Amino acid sequence: MKQLKKFLTAALCFTMSLSALCMSACGDLEAMSGILDDIKEIVQGGQDSGSSDTNNGGGNTNGDSTNNGGNQGDGIGDTQNSGVRNVDFTKGIYAKNVTELYSYVDGCxxxxxxxxxxxxxVIPVEFSDVTAASKGYSIxxxxxxFNGKDGDTDYYSVHDYYYQSSYGKLDLDITVLDSWFKPKHNSSYYKNYTMDYDGEAIAIGDQLIMDEALAELEGKxxxxxxxxxxxxxxxxVVLINTLKIDEDSDFNWAYRYWNIYTDEEDYYYxxxxxxxxDYLWAPYAFLYEDEYxxxxxxxxxxxxxxHEFGHVLGAEDYYDTAYVGEPLGGYDIMDAMTGDHNAFTKFHYxxxxxxxxxxxEESITLTLEDxxxxxxxxxxxxxxxxxxGVYQEYYLLMYYTNNGLNAGVGNGYFDDEGILVYHVNAALYEVEEYEGVRYYDVYNTNTDESDADYGTEDNLIEFVKTSKGGFVYGEGERLSSNIKDDEGAKIPYxxxxxxxxxxxxxxTFTKNKGI
Structure with missing residues (x-):
């Protein structure tokens, strides 16, 4: 067995790119709060952008953690005569390959x-005190x-869902082991297993199981x-276990988390x-989930x-994990319902x-495909x-229909079809973790508690509701001219x-005369 130097610090567990912040509700981020040395500035155009609207290219350097300057680019400028401008996200110099920046370089x-x-x-995990046979579980x-075809599941398999959602761009090669891995000890041993991490006892029994499994597989x-x-x-790495589901116990719940199980010299095995x-951990019994x-x-x-594999790929939870607000009202695969990923997530992936x-300059009529x-x-x-690129503040329109991954009884988010409007604020911050180590990051989330840790109050993504309080804009419905972005500026159209x-x-889009 060789060893690989572990590239993970306490800071990395908390100060990651948006992709690396993709924990489920059970990921204990609060235990690692307070580790940022400094948030140097919010980047909206950033340094050396060459834009006349970028505060001399320096961005906001006062250390504030709110977006006081708004988007700092040239805006729409001389493209107004054409009425619409094509934007290429791949040309974003600060956002380029955000999912590969710094701590997420090792992500899926x-x-x-x-x-x-x-x-x-995919490793099936069977405990000696909670056997698969006693539960009627089968590999x-x-x-x-994970690999089933149409009719094998109540919805889609993990493979087919992501193949269709990505328009064929993600074709996962999933291997499910043919036999159950049996850990050395019973479930209680691992549930209570902890290690000291910067003076704090962190539960890592699931990570110990993963290490045992990989050690056994190495010879096979x-x-x-x-x-x-x-x-x-x-x-x-996905571990599907035989445990009973218990929402009050992390060990008995589903989540994606980072591997911090290392030797005394901080090396990965x-x-x-x-x-x-990192890894996905989930009880088999989630397959039995229904409304009851x-x-x-x-x-x-x-x-x-x-949903959890969405975290593996780098998406946030879009529900408020503090259960205070409902930015998307439950209507997203990364919130609480079955359906397709929204456009921002697909931008991010x-x-x-x-x-x-x-x-x-005045108005323009455009078509928007399903x-x-x-x-x-x-x-x-x-x-x-x-x-x-996609990592700034904007309003995002898509034509929602009950087709594709939204089709079928119990799937999809809405009965009505029409236009959905998302308010996205994926503003980039430039962070200096310690001297000489700087990187760009996204700190807005849909959880008030997480935002407060960074001094922000803005949601990452939320619906802009209709005048009737709904989510879907139907024929004849109009977007209000009084909507304001997170900087207090009215929506331009x-x-x-x-x-x-x-x-x-x-x-038909019309210039907002109220600004």
Missing amino acids: PTISTATANPAVL DKIKKA MDLSKFDSDGNYIIDA EYDGVSAN GFDNKNGMNTYTFI GWLTSSRLVAA FSKNGDTILIANNWDDDC TFTVDKLTKDVATI
Whole structure:
């Protein structure tokens, strides 16, 4: 067995890119608060952007953790005559490959390449005191949950969901082991197993199990094949266990978390030349989940596995984990319902790399295709900044239909079809963790408590509701001219939904005269 130097500090568990902040509600981030040495500035255009609107290119350097300057780009400028501007997210110099910045360099790839698909290792875990036989659990069901085809599950398998949601750009290569891994001790031993981490006892029994499993597998299979991008890190590790679900116990719940199990010298353990950087942990019984609990033995509900794998790929929870507010009202796969990923998440994963920005002097009429077909979107923004790509503040429009991953009884988010408007504030901060180590980061979340840790009060993503308090804009409905962004500036355009057909929406945008 060799060893690989662990590239993880206490700060990395807390000060990560948006992708690395993708914990479930059970991830104990509060225990690691207070580790930022300094938040130097909020970057909206950033240093050396060359923009005349960027405060001399320096951004906001007063150390505040609120976005006082708003988007600092050139805005729509001389594109107004055309009425619309095509934006290419891949040209964002600060946002380029945010999912690969600093601490998330070892995360699961979000896109397949011509030569490799991201590799996922699924390890069924059976405890001696909670056996699979006693629960009626089968590996065949786990295989169907992750690799099954149409009809094998109540919704989609993890593989098929992400293949369809990514428009074919993510073709996961998922291997589910043929037999249960049996840890050395009973479940109570691991539930209570802790290690000292910067003077604090951190529960890592699940990580010890993962290490035991990889050690056993090293002699039976080549684990290096699960490193598709050649970074010496297994792309994704999933452990499906036989535990009873208990929402009051992290160990008995579902989450994705970072591996901090190392030796005395802070090294990761390495097997076949690779190691595990993070992992997904979930009880098998989530397959039995329905509206009454987790006892539907005939169920094949893959929602939780799909949701948690969204964290593995780098998405946040979009519900308020403090259960104070409801920015998306539950209507998202990363919130509380089954359906497709929203456009911002697909921007973040790199599945969608362009959009259209409204830039009319007076008004313009545009068409918007069914989002499920090809990911068509329209943006409205004050002072759009190309340098920041998708990581800034804007309003995002998509034509929602009950097609694709939203089709079928009990799937999808709304009965009505029409335009959804998301207010996104994925503003980039420039952080100096310690002298000489600086990186860009996204700190807005949909949880008030997490935002407070960073001194922000803004949601990462939220719906802009209709005048009737709904979420879907139907024919004839109009976006209010009084909507303000997080800097207090009114939205630059309003719109009216002119017509909705099966595949296309027609929308007229009008310059907001109230600003």
